[in-house]
Amino acid sequence: MKVLTGMLTRLGRASLFLGKVMAGIPQLFLRFGLVVKQVYSVGVQTLFITLVAGLFVGMVLALQLYYTLSTFGATDTLGMLVDLSLVRELGPVVAALLFAGRAGSALTAEIGLMKATEQLSGLEMMAVDPVERIIAPRFLAGVISMPLLAAMFSAIGILGAYSVGVDLLGVDAGAFWSQIQAKVDFYEDVLNGVIKSFVFGCIVSWIAVFEGYDCIPTSEGVARATTRTVVYSSLAVLAMDFVLTAIMYN
Amino acid sequence: MLRSIELSVGIFVGIGLAALFMLAMQASNLSSFTSDGAYQVSARFDNIGGLKVKSAVKVSGVKVGQVAEIDYDNETFEAVVVMNIDEKFDKFPRDTIASIFTSGLLGEQYIGLEPGGDDKLLANQSEIRHTQSAMVLEQLIGQFLFSKSKENK
Numbered sequence: 001m002k003v004l005t006g007m008l009t010r011l012g013r014a015s016l017f018l019g020k021v022m023a024g025i026p027q028l029f030l031r032f033g034l035v036v037k038q039v040y041s042v043g044v045q046t047l048f049i050t051l052v053a054g055l056f057v058g059m060v061l062a063l064q065l066y067y068t069l070s071t072f073g074a075t076d077t078l079g080m081l082v083d084l085s086l087v088r089e090l091g092p093v094v095a096a097l098l099f100a101g102r103a104g105s106a107l108t109a110e111i112g113l114m115k116a117t118e119q120l121s122g123l124e125m126m127a128v129d130p131v132e133r134i135i136a137p138r139f140l141a142g143v144i145s146m147p148l149l150a151a152m153f154s155a156i157g158i159l160g161a162y163s164v165g166v167d168l169l170g171v172d173a174g175a176f177w178s179q180i181q182a183k184v185d186f187y188e189d190v191l192n193g194v195i196k197s198f199v200f201g202c203i204v205s206w207i208a209v210f211e212g213y214d215c216i217p218t219s220e221g222v223a224r225a226t227t228r229t230v231v232y233s234s235l236a237v238l239a240m241d242f243v244l245t246a247i248m249y250n
Numbered sequence: 251m252l253r254s255i256e257l258s259v260g261i262f263v264g265i266g267l268a269a270l271f272m273l274a275m276q277a278s279n280l281s282s283f284t285s286d287g288a289y290q291v292s293a294r295f296d297n298i299g300g301l302k303v304k305s306a307v308k309v310s311g312v313k314v315g316q317v318a319e320i321d322y323d324n325e326t327f328e329a330v331v332v333m334n335i336d337e338k339f340d341k342f343p344r345d346t347i348a349s350i351f352t353s354g355l356l357g358e359q360y361i362g363l364e365p366g367g368d369d370k371l372l373a374n375q376s377e378i379r380h381t382q383s384a385m386v387l388e389q390l391i392g393q394f395l396f397s398k399s400k401e402n403k
Contacts, residue, residue, distance in 0.1 A: 033252075040255045044262045083277050148266025155269035158277055177276070182306075186278040194270070 014210045017131075021209065024129070024136035034137040035144070042103045042138065043145030049102055050095055050149045051156050057090060058082060058157030062164040066171070075169075079176035080183045082161040083154075087184065087193045088249075091154035093241050096200035099146055100233040104208035107138055108229040111212025112222035120213075135213060139205045146201025147194050154193065192248045196241065203240060204233040288315060288334040289374040293348040298329045299359050299384025301350055306360040307333045314339045317361065333361060343368035349382035359384060 028035055061082045069075045111134065114120050120130040158180075165171040184190070208229045215225035298320065307315040315335035323330050335342075345366030352359050363378075372378065 036256055036259050037252075039259045039262065044258045047262060047265075087273060087277070145262075148263060148269070151266055151269040151273060155272045155277070158273075180277050181279050184278040186274055190273050190278045 010214075013214065014206070017210050017213065018206055020131050021136050021139050021206075024132035025140055027132060028136055028140060034133075035140050038137045038141035039145055042107065042141045043149065046099055046102045046145070046149060047152070049098055050153050053094065053098055054091075054153035054156040055160040057094060057153075058086065058160030059164045061085060061090075061157070062161035062169070066165060066169050075165075075171050076175040077179050078165045078171050079158075079161065080179040082165075083158055083180045083184050084189060086154040086157045086161075087189050089241070089245070091157065092150045092193050092197040092200055093237060095150040095153040095197065096146065096204055096237045097234055099142075099149060099201070100204045100208070100230055100237065103142065103145070104204050104229050104233050105226045107142070107205070107208040108212040108215070108226045109222060111135070111138070111209060112215040112217070112225050115213065115215060116217040116219065116222055118217075131213075135209050139209050142205025142208070143198070143201045146204070147197045150193065150197035150200075195248075196244050199240060199244060200237050203236050207233040207236065287337050289337055289340065290318065290332055291335055291372055291374075291376055291378060292330055292332045293361075293378040293381050294323070294326070294328040294330055295348075295350065295381050295383045296328060297383040297386065298331060299350055299352075299386060301331065301359045301361070301384065305358065307335060307363065308360055309339070309342075309363045309365070314363070331361070340371070342372045344370040344372060344376075345380060346372060346378055347380040347382065348378045350384035352385070 062078060065078055065081050066075060069078060069081070111120075114134065120134065123130045123133060162173075162176060166173045166176055211225040211229045211232070215221045301317060301320065303317050303320055305317045306313045307317065315333050317331055318334045319332040321330045321332075322328075342363065343366045345368040347364040347366065349362050349364070350359055351362045366380075
C-alpha cells in the first residue's frame with residue numbers, strides 16, 4: 001500500500017512537472033540559442049551510434065529475411081519488408097531505446113549533478129527559474145531530435161539492406177525499389193512512424209529530465225536516477241509502442 | 251565554439267530532414283502516383299473480388315492509374331468502381347473493356363484495360379460499358395467439379 005501511494009505520488013509529481021516544463025517552452029523561442037546548444041548535446045552526439053546501429057539493423061534484417069523469403073521464391077519483396085519493418089516499428093523503437101541509453105541517461109546525470117552541487121538552487125537564488133532555463137531547453141531539444149534520429153535510422157537501414165540484398169545477395173535493384181514504392185504508403189506507414197518517434201521523444205525526454213530534477217542530491221542518488229531513466233524510458237517506449245500500433249493499424 | 255556547435259546542429263537537422271525526404275520520395279508511394287493530373291472513369295462489375303481502393307489500373311501490364319473509389323449501387327445491384335487514370339494516357343476508345351485480373355496465383359487484384367476500336371475516346375467522368383468480373387477461385391473449382399461429374403455419367 002505504501003509502495004503504491006509512493007508510486008502514485010511520484011507519477012503525480014512527474015505530471016505536474018511536465019506541465020511546468022510545457023509552460024516554460026513558449027519563452028524559449030526568444031532564446032533559441034539555448035535549445036540549439038542542447039540539440040547539439042542531445043541530438044548530434046547521438047547521431048553516430050544511431051547511424052551505425054541503423055546500418056547494421058538494416059543489413060541483418062536483409063540477411064535474415066532473404067533466407068526465409070528464398071524458400072518461397074519471393075526475394076523480390078525483400079526491400080518492401082525491410083522498409084515496412086524499419087519505418088513502422090524498428091526505426092522509432094530502436095532509435096528511442098538508443099536515445100534513452102545515450103542521451104536520456106546523460107540528461108539525468110547532468111541535471112542530477114547540477115542539483116547535487118546546488119547549481120539549481122543557486123539559479124533560484126538569482127530569481128532565475130531553473131525549470132525554464134535548464135529543464136525546458138533540454139526537453140524541447142529531445143523532442144526535436146528524436147523524430148530526426150528515427151528518420152535517419154530508417155533511411156540508413158534501408159540503404160544497408162540495399163547494399164546487402166542487391167550487391168551481396170543478388171536481389172534485382174529495380175524490384176527492390178519498385179516493391180517499396182508500390183506497397184509502402186507515405187501517410188499510413190512513414191508518417192505514422194514519425195508520429196511514433198515524436199511521442200517516444202516526448203516520453204524519453206520527460207522521464208530523463210524528471211528523474212534528474214527529482215533525484216536525491218547525492219552521488220548515489222544521481223547514479224540511481226540515471227539507471228531509472230534508462231529502465232523506465234525503455235519500458236515506457238515498448239509499452240507505448242504497443243498502444244500506438246494498436247491505435248494506428250487496427 | 252558556439253559557431254561550430256551551431257554548424258553541427260545545422261548539419262544534424264539537415265541530415266534528418268534529408269532522411270525524412272528520402273523516406274517520403276524514395277521509400278514510399280508518394281512519388282509514384284498522384285491524383286492531380288488524372289481523369290476519372292467509372293465501371294460497373296457484378297463482382298469485384300478482392301479489389302481495393304488504390305489497386306492498380308493496368309494496360310498491357312503497364313500501370314496507368316489506380317482505383318479511387320468503390321461503391322455499391324443499390325438499384326442495379328452492381329459494384330461501381332471509380333478509377334483515376336493519368337492524363338498522359340487519354341486516348342482510350344469508348345469501347346475499352348475493363349476486367350479484374352489477379353497478378354500471379356495468390357497476388358493482389360487489379361483492373362486490366364483492353365482498348366477497343368471505337369473512334370470516340372473515353373472522357374473524364376465517363377463510364378466503361380464492357381466489363382468482366384473478377385474470377386472467384388471457389389466458383390471456378392465448383393464449376394470444374396460439376397462438369398467433371400457430368401462427364402463421368
